[in-house]
Amino acid sequence: MSADDPLVRVEDLRKYFWENDSLLDRLLGGEPVPVRAVDGVSFDIDPGETLGLVGESGCGKSTTGETLLRLQEPTDGDVVFDGESVYDLEGDALTDFRRGAQVVFQDPFSSLDPRMTIGGIVTQPLEIHDWPWTDPGVESRAELRTDGISADIVSVTVADDVDKLVAPVDGVATVHVTVRSSDVAGDVDPDERGVDEADGVVAEVAEDLSVDVERGDGIDVRVSVDRSTKRLRLDRARSLLERVGLSIDQLDRYPHEFSGGQRQRIGIARALALEPEFVVLDEPTSALDVSVQAQVLNLLADLQAEFDLTYLLISHDLSVIRHVCDRVAVMYLGEIVEIGPVDELFADPKHPYTQALLDSVPRASTDERERERETLSGDVPSPRDPPSGCRFRTRCPKVIPPADLEIDQETYRELMTLRERVESRDVSLETVGDDGRFALENGTVSEADVDAFVAALKDRLLGTELPARHDAVVTEALASVAVGDWEAAADRLREEYESVCERRNPALDADEHPVACHLYDAAERRDAPAPEH
């Protein structure tokens, strides 16, 4: 892996779920229909970077995080971590990946085992991964400094297993030893680990190791790890808890004795226990009080700087993303629709979905406040049966009308919603008109009633009066509905109003700040309203 390579590369990742097919589906014997939770997602995360993944609930964010950590097996695609395909890893290489890539879950209440003490929770990954590790191939070495004593008479022995506590560089674990005469060293606490005094000589070791000094013909210094494995693990848990802002005398307490924010700190300490390079933060602050959220986000930022961490931050909350991320990927129904640097994406959101999401966040600047406001209405469609073409088109306030259709966006949106309802037969004919005015037989009104029925139906389904041309098309389509021919109605409306957005799924363009929307592809832009917002 070269210095410019991303730490994580996600390539056309797909994760489909089949297991939720209902009994009815199975009885009807149709082909199983998968939930396409993640449907062809690609992005990179550079070392030290925080990439945000944002979108409404159910868009596939958590499934993306879990699949790229190999907590779920992918349906297709690849994830390359540190230059190697995650799904090809086996044995030690897989164990190393499990150590190096960790997760912090949303809910600190359910992600901590209530029967375990905090000490047990934070030391558990250390036990599972048999920490501390020592490698017989690693050479142990001392770097000696002396003060008031000649280095020639000092001999230092370093135990082979100091790599348990000293990270080796290029196969060498180096410990830093200082030997001074007591005159220059001043007072020494003999109980402190890492310091020893004998016959007017003080030896100190900079790392978290033990040191013994003896004076005979010369000065003999021995550096070792003199604690049991259990002790080392508890010491590490203590220092981690301290680092995340908890008191070290809380090791024997249970999760229910802590607040939500403290529990999330415990979850973070657990995730960092094995010194990972990469952490997926899945809604790390969503379950917390607003007052605590910023503290936890600041802690995560401090830890990232201190330990060179790379983050994927999953959140539905754009204000959290803005606070922490370098870049952000916007996800809708299993796909990435826009990805770019966080400042650019907030100042100049391109995709109508991103624009709509941003409209739900309080504005920071007047410029942004003055942007045309669009609201995001309706629910995310089912990932079992996503809309054809652009998946956002059923809710998009900027869906592109056919080129020859002179129509304002509001009217077009209304007609597209009408089409959706006709296509899914989501119109109750029984309740049209005044009570009992129209008698329906087999879902059909009598021929004499068709005109009145269509007028009443139009009143019900449309908020505004349509221009004559469109009124004629809708009247024709609804007349088919009145006689039970839903297919003819749907065909008539499609023939007139079909959008490029439903014919083709736009791909992310190759821009610095890529977006997947037909408003931005050159061919469509000629016909479409300008994409400004």
Ligand SMILES: Nc1ncnc2c1ncn2[C@@H]1O[C@H](COP(=O)(O)OP(=O)(O)OP(=O)(O)O)[C@@H](O)[C@H]1O
């Ligand atoms: N094990 C599963 N079996 C079947 N469907 C699943 C499974 N896990 C997730 N899904 C479905 O996959 C889609 C994506 O879910 P996912 O949890 O990844 O979305 P999300 O964006 O993280 O939402 P949230 O913020 O609510 O967790 C949803 O429709 C969800 O119901």
